[in-house]
Amino acid sequence: MKLTLKIWRQQNTKDKGKFESYQVSDVSKDMSFLELFDVLNERLINEGKDPVAFDHDCREGICGACSMYINGRAHGPWDETTTCQLHMRAYNDGDTIVVEPWRAKAFPVIKDLTVDRSAFDRIIQAGGYISVNTGNAVDANAIPIDKFDADNAFAAAACIGCGACVAACKNSSAMLFTSAKVSQLALLPQGHPERKQRAMDMVAQMDKEGFGSCTNTGACEAECPKGISLTNIARLNREFIGAGLTSEG
Amino acid sequence: MLNAKIPAGPMEAKWADYKSHVKLVNPANKRKLEVIIVGTGLAGASAAAALAELGYKVKAFCFQDSARRAHSIAAQGGINAAKNYQNDGDSVFRLFYDTVKGGDYRAREGNVYRLAEVSASIIDQCVAQGVPFAREYGGLLSNRSFGGTQVQRTFYAAGQTGQQLLLGAYSALQRQVALGNVKLYSRHEMLDVVTVDGKARGIIARDLISGKLERHFGHAVLLCTGGYGNVFYLSTNAMGSNVTAAWKAHKRGAYFGNPCFTQIHPTCIPVSGDHQSKLTLMSESLRNDGRIWVPKKKDDNRKAVDIPEEERDYYLERRYPAFGNLVPRDVASRAAKERCDAGYGVGTSKMAVYLDYAEAIVRYGQIEASKKGLDHASEEEIIKWGKAVVAEKYGNLFDMYAKITGENPYEMPMRIYPAVHYTMGGLWVDYELMTTVPGLYALGEANFSDHGANRLGASALMQGLADGYFVIPYTVGNYLADEIHTKPIPLDHPAFVETEKAVQAQLDTLMNIKGEHSVDHFHKALGKIMWDKCGMARNEAGLKEAIVEIQALKAEFWKNVRIPGSQDEFNPELEKAGRVADFIELGELMCMDALQRRESCGGHFREESQEDGGEALRDDANFQFVAAWEYKGPSSFELHKEHLDFEIVKPTQRNYK
Secondary structure, three states: OOEEEEEEEOOOOOOOOEEEEEEEOOOOOOOEHHHHHHHHHHHHHHOOOOOOOOOOOOOOOOOOOOOOEEOOEEOOOOOOOOHHHOEHHHOOOOOEEEEEOOOOOOOOEEEOOEEOOHHHHHHHHOOOOOOOOOOOOOOOOOOOOOHHHHHHHHHHHOOOOOOHHHHHOOOOEOHHHHHHHHHHHHHOHHHHHHHHHHHHHHHHHHHHOOOEOOOOOOHHHHHOOOOOOOHHHHHHHHHHHHHHHHOOO | OOOOOOOOOOHHHHHHHHHHHOOOOOHHHHOOOEEEEEOOOHHHHHHHHHHHHHOOEEEEEOOOOOHHHOHHHHOOOOEEOOOOOOOOOOOHHHHHHHHHHHOOOOOOHHHHHHHHHHHHHHHHHHHHHOOOOOEOOOOOEOOEOOOOOOOOOEEOOOOOHHHHHHHHHHHHHHHHHHOOOEEEEOOEEEEEEEEEOOEEEEEEEEEOOOOOEEEEEOOEEEEOOOOOHHHHOOOOOOOOOOOHHHHHHHHOOOOEEOOOOEEEEEEEOOOOOOOOOOOOEOOHHHHHOOEEEEEOOOOOOOOHHHOOHHHEEOHHHHHOOOOHHHOOHHHHHHHHHHHHHOOOOOOOOOOOEEEEOHHHHHHHHHHHHHHOOOOOOOHHHHHHHHHHHHHHHHHHHHHHHHHHHOOOOOOOOEEEEEEEEEEOOEEOOOOOOEOOOOOEEEOHHHEOOOOOOOOOOOOHHHHHHHHHHHHHHHHHHHHHHHHOOOOOOOOOOHHHHHHHHHHHHHHHHHHHHOOOEOHHHHHHHHHHHHHHHOOOOEOHHHHHHHHHHHHHHHHHHHHHEOOOOOOOOOOHHHHHHHHHHHHHHHHHHHHHHHHHOOOOEOOEOEOOOEOOOOOEOOOHHHHOEEEEEEEEEOOEEEEEEEEOOOOOOOOOOOOOO
């Protein structure tokens, strides 16, 4: 296959950035989307040009590093698929593919397609944990947990922190990400003692980082590579409102 | 003489006794002691959290953009623990025994026993953190079985156990960051260890965004930097997984243990072309129901479904009637290679074998028919029901296969081939996880200690968390108790200045080569040498050739590598170049280690050492030792031996026929 790539090039955070076009020939249908970039970069290096910077690591859809906005969709055209798992058989000879970084105020561009997602870490620091020190835990089977709750907690915990939800959202909201962690811990009895403070603090941090508000459009759920459900946002809203109404001070 | 410092006394009392007598550091002093932790996978994140909880001042480093992305995240299957929740006779002793035997008697008994002892506490800790393990309808934890054991002791969270455990440790770590006990440096890469008077006192790290070198002091340094499978270029490791931290430590005096011990996993999706950048594992559990075969005829180009039953060679069932498709990883991998090398491979590359579910689908379909009480169900119905059962058990794996290959594994057999997955070798450490450099520790896959020559499934997660949560909090205190009078060493100390200068010099050299070939070009060349000559089967002539070829490749790399851009910016090619330079040196040592070990054991198969039927043959009389290599200069390494004593588990030859 022969393809045209229009890729966002931006030297660093301060640079204005622009699209550049590249023709790539001999694209195999068996390649992954990132392997297409490997091929392009190898060529750019041989031509003495600057290769395209992009985040990637595990290349099996679980680390959450890859983050390309492809033809207007976070992680490209396949549902519940990260960029690294997208394969070139999704495209046809002669196609033009536009590739951009995640775009959000809270995710500044570092270079080309690489963005800074450390805001997510700070949201977790605000309360995305259970305060238990190592070494004093009771027996793991001491507290039976309803399988339904455990399964829902797992479904929320499957979030890979890639940021596709933010990129897909017209408001650049981080509600799906934040709600997934709040839900996981609210569904489990271990998370109950801190649930009010957690919901308030994590939402406050989310706002502080500059993410937008949620208008329940659902683009986040539609583009999430792990199928994290919008139900989590409903849970977060319930946790947050409940905390506000019942907390002292 | 290498001293592993195994405590005296009976096996089951060693760790308890050690903990009772180990030196302690009082809380006021802990606040003054700084610990550097490199890597934030299971071992690093758990160690950072646990030490910060104790009150130490911790600095944690990772090259990824977030600590949550370390490659532990990709582990699928599960984590072993001797909980005996199933009442099936499991115990600390059995987990210990299975691990020593699974490692083909090349692991240290004392360490493995401790690993088995703390395994149960890991599960308790993770559940307390909110790790959502799979549960039964009664609300209690679920277990499954894994290779190499006869009990059900594996805890799991769907096919994402590593992700859930890492996120648990990551949360604990982030809590300590919020409390101000840990300072986290993401997108930072450690490029050297700083030693003062023979002790590890800090690191030189590069800020990967600005390109600036930084000096960091620590009273102790912990390397939790994972394995080195990417020396083969293609592996199931993440693209960024590398040996640089461990290798730099090695060059500063830390011995490297059993570098040639690598695990090749039998069920991975095969290479599809020259563009291939990594390989994807298909969980070992697929061998429970799938049958592995190749055509009986060489270069048979018919479609799998067109090859009649009598023209198929179910070679594992043929060679190992007792264990069949469930032989251990090393045996299954070698058998696949043997068939493909002999010309019976399938697919366009001819380097693959079939993993066939057709029979399992029919078998499950018939069970469903019987459950429904239908004696005369049509073949179509049976296949439909069978597919539904298979989808329930293995659906996520089948979907992943379909996404990557574009083929429907419910309709045609999957193509699989072995791939590099894990490295049992690593920095040599004693019982306290300290390397041969005082104050420098290695945890998790980065050390060599617990898996011998072959790791059992679901044991890597166990070891990473054991080291970080339950071992290092005790053992590092034993060292730091004597360091309470050591004031932080100023960063303008000559040792910091000199080490940074050396790091800077290497970066300058790399940038100034301005050669003709990309870093990947050299990495692929190295991978080919390693895979062909130091891969699943090794022999003397091949290894000697490989050493010569690697030395030539090294010379060529330092003459002809091309790195675009500059060093004072975000430059992934420069990062890769440093890592590949270290892989090249490591590759040479791996070949030397494989050459000296003239026996076959676990994942290490020397063609000269096999039984008449082609099975691996261990040589306990001559090789019952850990090979610990000391760096003596370029291409020069000295072998030290740590003899392995087996007080409890008596070595025997493994037999799967």
